[in-house]
Amino acid sequence: MYERYHIHQEVTAPRFRPVPKFIIQRAGNCINCGKCERNCVYGVHMRRDDDPRRMADPLSQFCKDCFRCIAGCPQRALTISVGAEFTSLGSGGWTPQRVTTVWNESETGKVPVFGAGYRGMFSGPGYDAMWTDMSEIVRPTRDGIHGREHISTNVLICRNPPFLEFGPKGELLTPMAESIDLPVPFVFDLAALKESTKGIMQGLDQAAKELHTLLMVPVDKVEAYGMDLSSGRVVPIVGDDAGNEVSKMPEQVRFIELSDANRLKERVKAVRAARGGMIVGTRVKADAELESRLVDIACEADVIHVLFDEEGRESGGRYARDALRSYHKVLVKAGIRDEVTIIAGGGIAAAEQVPKSIICGTDVVSLDDALMVSLGCRMCHSCKGECPADLANAPSEYVKGRVVNMANAWRDQLLEVLGAMGIKEVRRLRGETGRAIFQEDAERDSFAGIFRGDVIG
Amino acid sequence: MESSAQGCTSVEAGAQQFDAKEEPKTGLAVDIGAQGIPGLRVVSGKGEMMLFSRDQSDIPQLLKDMLLNYRPDAVVQPSTAEAIVAILGYAERRDLKVVPRGISSSPFGGAVPVDGGIVIDLSSMNGIINVDPSQKRATVLAGARWSDIDHELGKSGLRLITSPSSKFSTVGGWIAGGGIGIGSLGGGHLSENVLTVKVANPKGVRTYVKGEEDFRRLFGSEGQLGVIVEATMMVKTKDPSSKPHLIVLQELKDAIDLAISLKRLDPIPEDLIYFSPNKMAYSNDLLHLDILPQGHALLVTSSNEASEKAIVSLMASKGVTEAGEHLARLLSHDRYFPMKLRRIGPGMLGAEVLTPTAKLEDMLAKAEELCEAFALDPLLEVHFLQGKDSLMLCYYPTDQGNQMLYALDAVKSMIVTASLVDMGARPYSLGIWNNSFVDSLPEEEMTGMSRSKKRMDPSQMFNSGKYFKLKGRTFGIPSMLLTPMVAGNGLKIMSSMSSTLSPFLRAATAVAKRTMGPKSRDPLKELADQCAMCGACVAVCPAYNLIGDERVTARGKLVTARTLIDGGKISEEHAQRTFLCMRCKACEQVCQSKLGLMDAYDDLESRLEKRYKRDAKEIEAFVKFAESSDIYEELIDKGLVLGSPKNGMGGERDV
Numbered sequence A: 001m002y003e004r005y006h007i008h009q010e011v012t013a014p015r016f017r018p019v020p021k022f023i024i025q026r027a028g029n030c031i032n033c034g035k036c037e038r039n040c041v042y043g044v045h046m047r048r049d050d051d052p053r054r055m056a057d058p059l060s061q062f063c064k065d066c067f068r069c070i071a072g073c074p075q076r077a078l079t080i081s082v083g084a085e086f087t088s089l090g091s092g093g094w095t096p097q098r099v100t101t102v103w104n105e106s107e108t109g110k111v112p113v114f115g116a117g118y119r120g121m122f123s124g125p126g127y128d129a130m131w132t133d134m135s136e137i138v139r140p141t142r143d144g145i146h147g148r149e150h151i152s153t154n155v156l157i158c159r160n161p162p163f164l165e166f167g168p169k170g171e172l173l174t175p176m177a178e179s180i181d182l183p184v185p186f187v188f189d190l191a192a193l194k195e196s197t198k199g200i201m202q203g204l205d206q207a208a209k210e211l212h213t214l215l216m217v218p219v220d221k222v223e224a225y226g227m228d229l230s231s232g233r234v235v236p237i238v239g240d241d242a243g244n245e246v247s248k249m250p251e252q253v254r255f256i257e258l259s260d261a262n263r264l265k266e267r268v269k270a271v272r273a274a275r276g277g278m279i280v281g282t283r284v285k286a287d288a289e290l291e292s293r294l295v296d297i298a299c300e301a302d303v304i305h306v307l308f309d310e311e312g313r314e315s316g317g318r319y320a321r322d323a324l325r326s327y328h329k330v331l332v333k334a335g336i337r338d339e340v341t342i343i344a345g346g347g348i349a350a351a352e353q354v355p356k357s358i359i360c361g362t363d364v365v366s367l368d369d370a371l372m373v374s375l376g377c378r379m380c381h382s383c384k385g386e387c388p389a390d391l392a393n394a395p396s397e398y399v400k401g402r403v404v405n406m407a408n409a410w411r412d413q414l415l416e417v418l419g420a421m422g423i424k425e426v427r428r429l430r431g432e433t434g435r436a437i438f439q440e441d442a443e444r445d446s447f448a449g450i451f452r453g454d455v456i457g
Numbered sequence B: 001m002e003s004s005a006q007g008c009t010s011v012e013a014g015a016q017q018f019d020a021k022e023e024p025k026t027g028l029a030v031d032i033g034a035q036g037i038p039g040l041r042v043v044s045g046k047g048e049m050m051l052f053s054r055d056q057s058d059i060p061q062l063l064k065d066m067l068l069n070y071r072p073d074a075v076v077q078p079s080t081a082e083a084i085v086a087i088l089g090y091a092e093r094r095d096l097k098v099v100p101r102g103i104s105s106s107p108f109g110g111a112v113p114v115d116g117g118i119v120i121d122l123s124s125m126n127g128i129i130n131v132d133p134s135q136k137r138a139t140v141l142a143g144a145r146w147s148d149i150d151h152e153l154g155k156s157g158l159r160l161i162t163s164p165s166s167k168f169s170t171v172g173g174w175i176a177g178g179g180i181g182i183g184s185l186g187g188g189h190l191s192e193n194v195l196t197v198k199v200a201n202p203k204g205v206r207t208y209v210k211g212e213e214d215f216r217r218l219f220g221s222e223g224q225l226g227v228i229v230e231a232t233m234m235v236k237t238k239d240p241s242s243k244p245h246l247i248v249l250q251e252l253k254d255a256i257d258l259a260i261s262l263k264r265l266d267p268i269p270e271d272l273i274y275f276s277p278n279k280m281a282y283s284n285d286l287l288h289l290d291i292l293p294q295g296h297a298l299l300v301t302s303s304n305e306a307s308e309k310a311i312v313s314l315m316a317s318k319g320v321t322e323a324g325e326h327l328a329r330l331l332s333h334d335r336y337f338p339m340k341l342r343r344i345g346p347g348m349l350g351a352e353v354l355t356p357t358a359k360l361e362d363m364l365a366k367a368e369e370l371c372e373a374f375a376l377d378p379l380l381e382v383h384f385l386q387g388k389d390s391l392m393l394c395y396y397p398t399d400q401g402n403q404m405l406y407a408l409d410a411v412k413s414m415i416v417t418a419s420l421v422d423m424g425a426r427p428y429s430l431g432i433w434n435n436s437f438v439d440s441l442p443e444e445e446m447t448g449m450s451r452s453k454k455r456m457d458p459s460q461m462f463n464s465g466k467y468f469k470l471k472g473r474t475f476g477i478p479s480m481l482l483t484p485m486v487a488g489n490g491l492k493i494m495s496s497m498s499s500t501l502s503p504f505l506r507a508a509t510a511v512a513k514r515t516m517g518p519k520s521r522d523p524l525k526e527l528a529d530q531c532a533m534c535g536a537c538v539a540v541c542p543a544y545n546l547i548g549d550e551r552v553t554a555r556g557k558l559v560t561a562r563t564l565i566d567g568g569k570i571s572e573e574h575a576q577r578t579f580l581c582m583r584c585k586a587c588e589q590v591c592q593s594k595l596g597l598m599d600a601y602d603d604l605e606s607r608l609e610k611r612y613k614r615d616a617k618e619i620e621a622f623v624k625f626a627e628s629s630d631i632y633e634e635l636i637d638k639g640l641v642l643g644s645p646k647n648g649m650g651g652e653r654d655v
């Protein structure tokens, strides 16, 4: 029976007062006229419960910066400013805006709304220096995702044969390998989370169940996290003794990851010997040598899980945006791009980075820090000292609710992007760099004839 | 707006309706209600009625007990001229007296129902009928406020020629009352700027046109001749070159000489006022600043570019320098808040007389001398006018919380007035206070007035018991004390003996201060005593504009507070009314006594809550009702307080 993929989400309130971006202040000359209450659709301005003749203190955390209340106040009593606590949020690629956006997404499960226009820097490092093609639609947010029900966000994790052989009667001769069909192009990478209590892990497991996605977990932690390999959701990360480990695993495990690509050929062989048909992936650190080793790795592993650093860079500093495009090209040139699945993780900090990463050449995106931010993590510069989000005590129900909401919001945004491009399947987007504008190209196109070519970097 | 016998006021606005609890009608109100006159709200609650027993002047309780017992038999709020004619017809048939009333801002008891009867509150008849920019004319209903008219005129680049400094008072009230105010020097008396006045009597409405004898009599008639329902007046074009100037001199004589030269300028300045050194000192105190120069001050406002030039060149030729323009503007703005002094007392009393300009110096000296003898600290003002007279004001703080002292100070104010009248002045208005000086009015004015009274009010129903003869309802004899024969002569004697009398008054004052003051002062009571009952807070109050019950206004709430603290009783409904408020602070902004009203309301409400319950549902329903009403929307759009800075009424922004 046909069953449409649907994520059940529920508003999941934050455990702590969220840090408002905008601080709305009401001055003493307010006349309690209530206009702001009617003007603000986000519920920032309310009359007091105990005395409806007076306005309550503004609930700044809901403010979307639309300026309507400011402009409509007959007394000019309202002031809006960006809060200091807000600007101190996050670090690296996690700007304050990204942190709070993920919070909002995790609370409501909805596509975020931004207020008074788009301001300021239209570009930045990494994925911020590319813009997706939105030619098919003018106002995705306003038009909503209606009509996008038939856009597929499914991706496959598998090894594809380079070609198919058919018998004389048209029967397929090539043996088909195992494949895993994910309804969303992202998985959860739990190998190096900032906090890994059982509560969190249980919550993430339930979230993955709701989303029908996968969790990458070091095999020795599976039990401690209270997870069950036979759930089929867990992708165990195994070390040197891969063959032995795999032989102990229940049959529901169809995909494992090797912790690194050392002695790759040997370990893959051991795994295949222990369990034919197992999808074998390998985790590889994105460093300067990776690009040159890539073809070799692709010949052995079915899945290459590239790990960028927290800011989404190779250890040499190149951004995933550029690195992934190179990897993609290398594999295409070698004629084996379609044989492997590429998962890219590290530094993913916003919904729009999922399609951008795919455009640059990845098949699936793995999420790590974003999961923590969803729970209220502030991505402080250093994680020492008392955690303001008290992540250690986050209950599993809360974790599930928040992460499912974020995933739903991200998927909806992906649908918007696909809808705006007029693409019906996210798999068609992979490596389609023509579907994006890259800053350097745009600048070259616009200015090359004006400035000397070398002026533009 | 209609009231039903079930005891609730039901008002509608937009889709919403609000029913406020109201006391059942009693006495005459029942019968008037039964007449079913359209466009007439009949006030039913005793508590609400109480507000109509007095005006801005608060007669010392001692005098009140001794002399008069004021209480209206009924109060009505008409919204059409037809309703007024109907209620007048009713009153005539029942032989009831009628007292027209604006916002009751006049200080001499003119709108006080000394003879009982029906008080007709015109403050709901506040429409502006028409502004004609080409003819520079405006036609307004009698209850229209000067500030509202000015606001409306402003939209066509026009403004009023003259207005009382109580711009919150009604057109009818100022026609029937004073007629001298801001802009009088340049624009002349109000009667010169009004073209027609419509007056209602039991037979109908008649229009009086400038030039008729009865037309002129309406000005200063103090409600004796009928109910003014409408007026058409001339207005002028706004002139941005009009500017105030402040000149401070060390000698009184120099100040008066300069004033007379300024008055003779052509074009004549719009406005010219003299302030005594004491007034300047008080102004600094009240501003909590020390910026106004001390001395004898003149505040002169030019009327146009030519007048501006004339003033500047006159000052240059006389070699006088003026104070900074910001100070002139500050004082000029302060003219709209003459009652700030009340905060010092708390309370304020004084005398207002028209005096020949030629005798000004002597008059001012006499007033100073008398006040000093009586241990008073007066501030003096002179408003220069066209013609030979000037309006002189002499005010001093008093302590209303000390009834004995207050009564003594009130007597003193009469002696001061008597002395000035003796020197050739005449009281500016009569009301009750100055009734004993009726005799000082010019003969032809009195006979003219009598003729008009006979023609216009043959049945003697309007505002009786004043002007021609003062009457107390309960005791005919004590009220005699304020008649010209008794009090007038008595005061004359007292004023001639003032030097002998003053040691006695001084001693009595000292005793009163020491022994008769309240032992400990309730802060709320003290604040309520500081209220001038001037009514500035009424017109701006959205709650009042929505339900028409004055008990919701600041002065209504403060009367409630006083009643409560003095051990008086109020009804449950009255208590609930007090909670109907939008906390908009408009009252606080315009308060003549600059009272901290918001805190006072919280205090009052918490006291009420202890005795009566707080009806949270009614409060919420009221807020919802207000928010959905067009009246409220319109008030907010205007900025609640007219004449306030654009986009908001200022007030301190504390962030």
Ligand SMILES: Cc1cc2nc3c(=O)[nH]c(=O)nc-3n(C[C@H](O)[C@H](O)[C@H](O)COP(=O)(O)OP(=O)(O)OC[C@H]3O[C@@H](n4cnc5c(N)ncnc54)[C@H](O)[C@@H]3O)c2cc1C
Pocket: B055, B056, B099, B100, B101, B102, B103, B104, B105, B106, B107, B109, B110, B111, B122, B142, B163, B164, B165, B166, B169, B170, B171, B172, B173, B174, B175, B176, B177, B178, B179, B180, B181, B182, B221, B222, B223, B224, B226, B227, B228, B229, B336, B337, B338, B339, B463, B534, B592
């Ligand atoms: C702060 C302040 C400043 C003031 N400044 C001035 C000033 O500059 N110049 C000045 O002259 N006065 C001044 N006054 C006194 C007073 O405000 C004015 O005389 C004012 O015009 C009275 O209007 P009202 O609506 O308050 O009338 P009320 O006080 O209600 O009534 C005054 C008299 O007029 C009668 N009356 C009222 N309405 C009608 C009507 N429609 N038909 C017939 N009779 C009516 C009443 O019976 C009463 O005798 C001031 C008062 C205050 C509190």
Ligand code: SF4
Pocket: A026, A029, A030, A031, A032, A033, A034, A035, A036, A037, A045, A055, A072, A073, A074, A075, A076, A077, A078
């Ligand atoms: S609109 Fe302005 S004046 Fe009105 S309640 Fe809001 S802040 Fe206060």
Ligand code: SF4
Pocket: A024, A039, A040, A041, A042, A043, A044, A045, A062, A063, A064, A065, A066, A067, A068, A069, A070, A080
């Ligand atoms: S700026 Fe917009 S979102 Fe923010 S409080 Fe005002 S009306 Fe609400």
Ligand code: SF4
Pocket: B537, B540, B541, B542, B543, B544, B552, B553, B554, B580, B581, B582, B583, B584, B585, B586, B587, B588
């Ligand atoms: S706060 Fe506003 S509604 Fe309340 S009494 Fe004052 S003016 Fe009226």
Ligand code: SF4
Pocket: B530, B531, B532, B533, B534, B535, B536, B537, B538, B554, B555, B558, B587, B590, B591, B592, B593, B594, B595
């Ligand atoms: S509260 Fe203020 S404005 Fe209102 S009547 Fe009293 S003094 Fe006048």
